[in-house]
Amino acid sequence: MSHHPDGNALRIVFAGTPDFAAESLEALLATRHHVVGVYTQPDRPAGRGRKLTPSPVKRLALEHDLPVEQPTSLKAAEAQRTLAAFEADVMIVVAYGLLLPQAVLDIPRLGCLNVHASLLPRWRGAAPIQRAIEAGDDETGITLMQMDAGLDTGDMLAIRRTPIDAETTGGSLHDRLAALGGETLVAGLEALAAGKLTPTRQPEEGVTYAHKLSKAEGALDFSQSAVALARRVRAFNPWPVAWTRLDDEPLRLWLAEAEMPANHATETLPGTLLEPAADALRVACGERGQEVLRITQLQLPGGKPLETRALLNAQGSRFEPGKRLDSEVNS
Structure with missing residues (x-):
């Protein structure tokens, strides 16, 4: 026409x-x-x-x-x-x-x-x-x-x-x-x-x-490998955003990477905070907690997403090694 x-x-x-x-x-x-x-x-x-x-x-x-x-x-x-x-x-x-x-x-x-x-x-x-x-x-x-x-x-x-x-x-x-x-x-x-x-x-x-993304999928299971967790964090940024809990408060994870080499010696409960790096939280993950996920950008309740470096400088004591992250939806 x-x-x-x-x-x-x-x-x-x-x-x-x-x-x-x-x-x-x-x-x-x-x-x-x-x-x-x-x-x-x-x-x-x-x-x-x-x-x-x-x-x-x-x-x-x-x-x-x-x-x-x-x-x-x-x-x-x-x-x-x-x-x-x-x-x-x-x-x-x-x-x-x-x-x-x-x-x-x-x-x-x-x-x-x-x-x-x-x-x-x-x-x-x-x-x-x-x-x-x-x-x-x-x-x-x-x-x-x-x-x-x-x-x-x-x-x-x-x-x-x-x-x-x-x-x-x-x-x-x-x-x-x-x-x-x-x-x-x-x-x-x-x-x-x-x-x-x-x-x-x-x-x-x-x-x-x-399959369609759901908010519930954002809960991280730290018994998964560091590589799988890092991919999920990046895939879910900016929605639905990966999350876990620290001291019973939600922690949203925006950027993360698998630490190489993949293993550290001691078996640890998955989700345990390890000695942090200058710019990253280090979390034990994998079946025996012998892999490390490095979290480089995260968000505390009521705050906005920040580089981990800034949060460690301001409130390092919140992220004391030995504390555990927990993503159980009903904890």
């Missing part, structure tokens, strides 16, 4: 909700294609006053005077008619949070494309960014996918990779992948408009599921 001189510019409906999705929408708005409508989750209560708050995608859409739809479901015929009325060539879906029934996938001429934050088929599902760090993957990336009715099972159209190293946190990887997602999408759309995107089936091997 485009009367634009650029005959193969696409009419796009965009569906997404959080900041991660807003980056892709921002990237689309800078292209020659036309975003004709935006779908996002209904406004949710947020903050202390539980005020109804628009999603990052809705805020961006309104800044650009784009029509916004916020259905609670796309199963109803009426919702599907509304979508069809946009006469989109393609629907782009990024962290939208609603299931798209087959009838919806069939509405746009070129179907629905999804920007997914992992190298499919690894980490299908809700929390691919954090699960990749937690599992110790050394790389992840973005898969642009043709959506089908399954959960992240569609054919792959483009893949971009990015490394995960010992400094990567859930937050830093989120931001890197959000930008990479926008780039992958824009390049993919150019190829699509030119008829040059070749779908590739996902391999049957190597499927994993990235």
